[in-house]
Amino acid sequence: MNIDLASASALAFDGLLAALIVWLAWRLLTVADLFRATVLFIVLGLLVALAWVRLRAPDLALAEAAIGAGLTGALLLDTLRRLGPQGAADEAWPLRPTPSRVAGGVLIAAFGSVLAWSVITLPPASSGLAAQAMVALPDSGVSNPVTAALLNYRSHDTLLEVAVLLAAALGVWTLDAEPAPRAAPVDPVLAILVPVLVPLSIITGAYLLWVGSKAPGGAFQGAALIAGGAVLVHLVRPFAVRATFGVRLLLGLGVAVFALAGVVLFVFGAGFLTYPVAQAGWWILGIETFAMLTIAAVLVALFAGSLTSRDARQGQR
Amino acid sequence: MTWLDALSAALIAAGVVFFIAGSVGLLRLPDALSRLHALTKADNLGIGLVALGTALQASSWTDALQIALVWLLALYAASAAGLLVARVAHARQRKGGR
Amino acid sequence: MTTPLIYGLAGVLLVCLGLYGLLAARHVLRRILALNVLGLGVFMLLVSLAARAWPVDPVPHAMVLTGIVVAVSATALALALLRRMAQDARSGRLPEDREP
Numbered sequence: 001m002n003i004d005l006a007s008a009s010a011l012a013f014d015g016l017l018a019a020l021i022v023w024l025a026w027r028l029l030t031v032a033d034l035f036r037a038t039v040l041f042i043v044l045g046l047l048v049a050l051a052w053v054r055l056r057a058p059d060l061a062l063a064e065a066a067i068g069a070g071l072t073g074a075l076l077l078d079t080l081r082r083l084g085p086q087g088a089a090d091e092a093w094p095l096r097p098t099p100s101r102v103a104g105g106v107l108i109a110a111f112g113s114v115l116a117w118s119v120i121t122l123p124p125a126s127s128g129l130a131a132q133a134m135v136a137l138p139d140s141g142v143s144n145p146v147t148a149a150l151l152n153y154r155s156h157d158t159l160l161e162v163a164v165l166l167a168a169a170l171g172v173w174t175l176d177a178e179p180a181p182r183a184a185p186v187d188p189v190l191a192i193l194v195p196v197l198v199p200l201s202i203i204t205g206a207y208l209l210w211v212g213s214k215a216p217g218g219a220f221q222g223a224a225l226i227a228g229g230a231v232l233v234h235l236v237r238p239f240a241v242r243a244t245f246g247v248r249l250l251l252g253l254g255v256a257v258f259a260l261a262g263v264v265l266f267v268f269g270a271g272f273l274t275y276p277v278a279q280a281g282w283w284i285l286g287i288e289t290f291a292m293l294t295i296a297a298v299l300v301a302l303f304a305g306s307l308t309s310r311d312a313r314q315g316q317r
Numbered sequence: 318m319t320w321l322d323a324l325s326a327a328l329i330a331a332g333v334v335f336f337i338a339g340s341v342g343l344l345r346l347p348d349a350l351s352r353l354h355a356l357t358k359a360d361n362l363g364i365g366l367v368a369l370g371t372a373l374q375a376s377s378w379t380d381a382l383q384i385a386l387v388w389l390l391a392l393y394a395a396s397a398a399g400l401l402v403a404r405v406a407h408a409r410q411r412k413g414g415r
Numbered sequence: 416m417t418t419p420l421i422y423g424l425a426g427v428l429l430v431c432l433g434l435y436g437l438l439a440a441r442h443v444l445r446r447i448l449a450l451n452v453l454g455l456g457v458f459m460l461l462v463s464l465a466a467r468a469w470p471v472d473p474v475p476h477a478m479v480l481t482g483i484v485v486a487v488s489a490t491a492l493a494l495a496l497l498r499r500m501a502q503d504a505r506s507g508r509l510p511e512d513r514e515p
Contacts, residue, residue: 010418011416011417011418011421014418014421014422015421018421018422018424018425019425021425021429022425022428022429022432025428025429025432025433025452025455025456026432028448028452029432029435029436029440029445029448029449029452034442034444034445037444037445037448038444038448041448041451041452044452044455045455048455048458048459051422051425051459052462054418054422055418055419055422055462055463055465055466056466056471057462057465057466057471057476057479059476059480060458060462060476060479060480060483063480063483063484064483067483067484067487068455068483068486068487071487072451072486072487072490075487075490075491075494076444076447076448076490076494079444079494079497079498080444082498082501083444083497083498083501083507086505087501087505087506087507088442088444088507089442089507095439095441101438101439104435104438104439105435105439108431108434108435108438109431111431111434112427112428112430112431115427115430115460116424116427119420119423119424119426119427119460119463120420120424122464122467123467124417124419124420124467125467125468125469126467126468127468127472128464128465128467128468128472128474128475129472129473129474130465130468130469130470130471130472130473133472133473133474134470145470145471145473146473146476146477146480148473149473149474149476149477150477150480150481153474153477154474154477154478157477157478157481158477158481161481161484161485164485164488165484165485165488168488168489168491168492169488171492171495172491172492172495175492175495175496175498175499218480220480220483220484295484298488299487302487302488302491303491305495
């Protein structure tokens with residue numbers, strides 16, 4: 001058992017961080033101003049990323065900081081801006097204790113107590129699936145156990161996850177019928193950031209994809225970085241992600257390549273998404289590359305919204 | 318504790334002091350522009366000191382170089398962000414209110 | 416008292432806060448924030464269970480990574496629904512929560 005999990009100063013730090021996280025969650029749900037709540041949520045995401053580091057989950061820390069705090073925060077702030085001042089009005093807590101709220105609170109408190117009691121009575125050390133994961137790691141094609149779990153042991157889950165992302169993008173496209181963005185004057189301060197940060201985000205994203213097989217990283221973190229660069233460009237010069245053929249191809253490639261790999265392995269190989277041990281690393285890298293492109297495209301599409309080509313032509317008349 | 322560890326600890330502690338000073342400024346100063354002034358100066362210096370302290374602990378020159386790059390990027394993004402917030406705050410102040 | 420236990424209990428608290436916020440909040444954006452807090456709580460619970468092992472159990476990490484990405488896409492869809500509702504009804508609240 002690793003000793004530093006129990007040292008006093010580490011526990012004090014963890015206790016403080018956990019208390020801060022819970023306090024921030026409480027505050028963000030109870031402040032009246034929704035803008036303040038959103039900013040608190042972004043801070044909460046960053047602190048949770050710190051908690052992931054303490055819980056020895058560096059891949060999660062990367063993803064949480066980029067996607068959980070960064071992209072989600074950007075989405076929330078963008079929605080707040082579009083809602084306008086009266087759309088964003090809300091009342092302060094404590095709310096009036098109606099019977100349904102009190103009943104709900106009691107039920108939730110009971111549920112929480114049972115959950116807390118079960119967490120406390122769990123054994124403090126338990127290997128879970130770690131042993132099996134480590135034993136199978138040399139045959140999985142990568143040396144990062146999280147990447148192995150994502151793209152080898154539980155590859156079906158990841159395939160469906162990319163499909164869920166695609167479904168979300170389609171949903172946002174169906175709902176968002178926003179007028180085409182006017183060519184706004186480019187803010188010079190933001191424009192200075194773009195030539196440095198955007199190429200850096202692309203390079204670092206590709207690097208994270210490559211290094212994800214041996215160190216913390218992978219397709220999701222790389223995609224989040226690339227999407228961040230694209231969102232920055234959108235902030236400087238707004239573009240609509242129109243449903244052109246190229247965009248549809250980009251969005252569909254992730255699921256298509258993943259599923260195609262599975263079918264090929266099913267017909268000619270050992271089973272659906274069962275990689276041959278000798279080339280597993282290359283199969284994983286190939287699938288991950290297309291998955292990263294699709295995930296980045298979906299994240300940008302979620303942020304930028306879109307019009308179909310037909311609406312774009314109508315809007316410009 | 319070697320002298321390198323002690324130096325790292327001193328640098329990181331100094332960085333933390335600057336962060337605390339910036340946070341106190343955020344909480345106690347009256348309007349957005351003065352808060353921004355306190356935050357950007359103190360936090361950028363704080364980041365620099367913490368980065369220097371951790372770079373001394375790095376296991377190789379490439380790691381220390383990476384930390385320096387991270388510090389430069391953080392400085393770059395933070396100064397641009399500070400300027401953007403200052404513009405909005407200034408515009409709001411000119412329209413009235415804080 | 417170990418590190419995973421601390422964060423596990425924090426996760427339970429976040430789950431309770433998120434659940435109550437989801438049910439009791441009036442503005443839909445606050446419900447979306449509560450949903451995300453609920454998600455963070457569940458993730459924290461999963462990862463703290465995984466951290467009890469050494470080497471760390473990677474399967475809950477993969478699940479939480481999937482969860483983070485799905486959470487952001489669900490949030491984006493919910494926000495698009497909110498924008499559309501606010502555009503049509505000029506209010507950020509569901510019909511049963513609006514002032515008469």
